Amino acid sequence: FSDSTTSSLKASSKVGKGFSASMKGPEVPPDLSFTGAALPSNPSFDAKLSSNLNPLPAASTDLSLSLPLPSSNDSPAPSSNHDANTEGMDSSSKINLSYDEDQKVWIPQDKKDEMVLILVQRQKELQAHMRDWTDWAQQKVMQVTRRLAKEKEELHSLRKEKEEADRLQEERHNLEESTRKKLLEMESAISRANTQLEKAESSARRREAENEQLRIQMEAAKRHALVSATNILELSKKDENSHKRSQHWESERALLQEDLAAQRNKLSQVHQQLHHAKEQKDQIQARWRQEEAGKIEAIARVSLEKKERDQIETSLRSEENFLHLKAENDTQRYKSQIRALEQQISQLKVSLDSLRVGAPPKWGADNRTNALRLSEGRKNGSAQILANIAAVPQDFDFDDIQRDRECVMCLSEEMSVVFLPCAHQVVCAKCNDLHDKQGMKECPSCRTPIQRRVCARLAGC
Structure with a gap:
């Protein structure tokens, strides 16, 4: 807003650079002296003067702040301040002004005096506008700060x-x-258990x-x-027969006894072999029972591991479903x-847009009372403002200011239509x-739907 204020001061200085004034009274300057730059006497001077003074640079749309244009009510009538102009007018001879006691106004003697009075009044109006705009800009800056x-x-x-979402993921x-x-480890353990089971089954088959x-x-x-028992029975029968015939067969008896002893030895050997076979059978059965027990234990361990794996998979699936549901x-x-x-952001935007559409402070009906109240504050800063006006360069160009006011569609006419509720003035x-x-219903600047089109121009245009 410092740029806007500087531009307004420069615009006012281009019109008033041909004279210098020192403020001694509360409202009207008592001493006015011209430095040599003659004011034009052309009747069209008022229109040029107002067109050079009134343009103000549009607010930047980057901050979404739209400056409402001052209405014609912001400019008090020139006659509202003449009651305060009666003090300190001891140098009226320099500007050839006469004071009308009945109407309580200063009467110019020629066009030059009339222009001086108009310029002085315009200067006061610009100072009042500058203070109003400064207060309004400070309010907008505070609103934007709170919103940010x-x-x-x-x-x-x-x-x-x-x-938090990234951490959960x-x-x-x-x-x-x-x-x-864990699943890979369980699969490897199951494969090892299957291998051991196959080995146990092959050992059992063997x-x-x-x-x-x-x-x-x-x-x-x-x-x-x-067969041996049958032979023994036959031999016993033969022995009995031989015993009966012992007398006759003594020599044969000795042979038969030897054969019997040999058969008995063979029988004992057969008994021993049978006992050894029984022992081997018992050992084999015991080993087979042990292997069967190991096989059953391995099968139970495998089934237990499968059950644990199923339980783990079930718990993992339930946990995964829970995590999916939670996510x-x-x-x-x-x-x-x-x-x-x-x-909430859209509501804040709507409320901010509604605040943007609000008009700057207006003057009431009692303009004379407001002017008298503001005159005390203007008296101290008038000398500094005139010094700033005199410091403006002589070759200042207002083309940049006019370029800021160009229509965005034709680039030739001045922007004069305000779109509501976005409050942009671009066409x-x-x-x-x-x-x-x-049939275009959106703002060319921000694409906000247009609810109302207001034709507005700067005061005095």
């Missing part, structure tokens, strides 16, 4: 929520990695084959023992919070009619 502070807190909370990823590792062979041998030994709930909650924040009256006839 609030949005900064909201942005900080959103960043915290995003960091990372924890979920770590949990999936650990679960995958033991069964050995048992079958031993069973065959035992049956053969039983048959041989049965979806968190996502929905975050989305609802984001929508609520966006609604002229002709381009506004064309814009409306073509």
Whole structure:
């Protein structure tokens, strides 16, 4: 806003650079002296003067602040301050002014005096406008500062929520990695258990084959023992017959006894072999029982591991479903919070736009009382303002200011139409009619839907 104030002072200095004044009275300067630059006497001077003084640079749209144009009510009538002009007018001879006691106004003697009075009154009006605009700009700056502070807190909370979501996602990823590792370890353990089970089954089949062979041998030994028992019975019968015939067969008896002793030895050997076969059978059966017990234990261990794996998989699936459900709930909650924040932001924008549309402070009906009240504050700063006006360069160019007021569509006419509720002033009256006839309902600057079009011009245009 310092640029806007400087531009307004420069605009007023271009008109008043041909004279210098020292303020001694409360409102009207008693001493006016011209430095040599003659004022034009052309009747069209008033229109040029007002066109050079009134343009103000448009506010920057980067901060979304639109300066409302001052209305015609902001400029008090020149006759409202003449009651205070009666003090200190001791040098009226220098500017050839006469004071009318009945009407209580200064009467100019020629066009030059009339222009002096107009310029002095215009200077006071510009000073009043400058103070009003300065107060209004400070209010807007404070509003923007509060809004930025609030949005900064909201942005900080959103960043915290995003960091929390990222942390949950990372924890979920770590949990999936650990679960995958556990599954791989369980699969390797199951494969090792299957290998051991296959080895146990092959060993059991081998033991069964050995048992079958031993069973065959035992049956053969039983048959041989049965044959031996039959032979023993036959030999006993022969022995009895031989005993009966002992007298006749003594020599044969000795042979038969020897044969009997040999058969008895063979029988004892067969008994020993049978006992040894029984012992081997018992040992094989004991080993087979041990292997069966180991097989049953291995099967039980494998089934237990399968059961544990199923339980772990079930718990992991339930935990994963819980995490999915929790993530979806968190996502929905975050989305609802984001929508609520966006609604709050839109409401804040609407309230800010409604504040932008508000007019700057206006003058009441009692302009004379307000002018008398403001005259005390103007008296002290008038000398400094005139010094700043005199310091403006002689070759100052107002093309840049006019360029800021150009219509964005035709780039030739001055902007004169305000779009509501965004309060942007970017087109002229002709381009506004064309814009409306073509059915365009959005602001060319911010794309906000247009609810109302207000044709407004600067005061005095």
